[in-house]
Ligand code: BGC
């Protein structure tokens with residue numbers, strides 16, 4: 583039998599971050615669970631619960647997942663039924679949806695949890711039903727991840743996203759300071775557009791992007807910092823207020839994700855102010871377009887496709903699908919980590935489709 587090992591965390595090991603021992607684990611299919619085998623074609627039921635469908639990055643993951651599932655169906659002669667539930671940013675709604683997915687008889691649950699501090703109830707439900715649970719993108723707190731051995735988290739390390747984003751700003755500042763330092767005081771005046779409060783990516787990207795700059799000796803002045811809830815519209819509104827207040831004093835806009843960076847760019851479009859340095863995270867299609875146009879200086883690839891691929895590999899391995907000789911590389915028994923990558927005009931071609 584051929585065994586494939588996919589390494590999702592091949593890149594840089596971060597300074598100052600405890601790197602957990604890598605455990606290479608061949609996941610044994612669970613007994614009493616798994617696809618229906620009576621018929622010729624095995625059918626796998628996958629429950630996919632989203633915090634909301636109204637999120638550019640999350641919908642990219644869903645599209646990738648649907649495409650990869652189709653490829654796997656063809657390659658393995660199986661049927662994969664994906665049932666997608668939109669949590670509409672409400673944890674109570676999502677819990678009800680998870681109940682329904684369990685009743686439907688799903689073999690594996692993939693959950694993008696609304697409130698990442700409320701994972702315990704959901705984990706207990708899955709455990710009671712004996713359905714393996716894969717969280718993704720919204721990371722439960724570490725102690726919840728220890729509640730059961732059939733629990734997984736697939737995502738990218740939040741602090742790594744912040745570090746790479748900080749490096750983008752640093753490089754621009756060091757190489758083009760004359761132009762970027764509008765008031766010539768040697769200090770970088772910036773505003774920070776934060777994601778949803780409490781989200782690991784909002785907290786850690788905000789912290790680490792700035793830490794990289796200050797550790798490199800860049801003098802910083804924060805003019806404003808507020809949440810845009812990951813969204814373009816609210817970020818544009820916030821940026822509009824900052825522009826009224828600070829106008830040309832703003833020398834950089836650091837946004838926790840691309841949608842908010844694009845919102846900031848939209849706000850500049852409503853004024854006569856010249857665009858300062860703007861950076862985001864995700865590398866969504868519209869953000870790559872903005873990098874090409876030169877309005878967005880850079881972004882950090884948040885590997886939607888890698889997340890989708892890893893979730894599906896894990897799902898297939900956990901449900902013991904025929905021919906699935908997959909092994910999935912886990913860190914600390916529960917985690918599959920994807921790497922972030924910096925994107926600027928220089929390497930844009932590597933990330934654009936076609
Ligand atoms: C992405 C955001 C997204 C959020 C949703 C983050 O990792 O960068 O674009 O809105 O996840 O949970």
Ligand code: CA
Nearest residue numbers: 763767769771
């Ligand atoms: Ca300055």
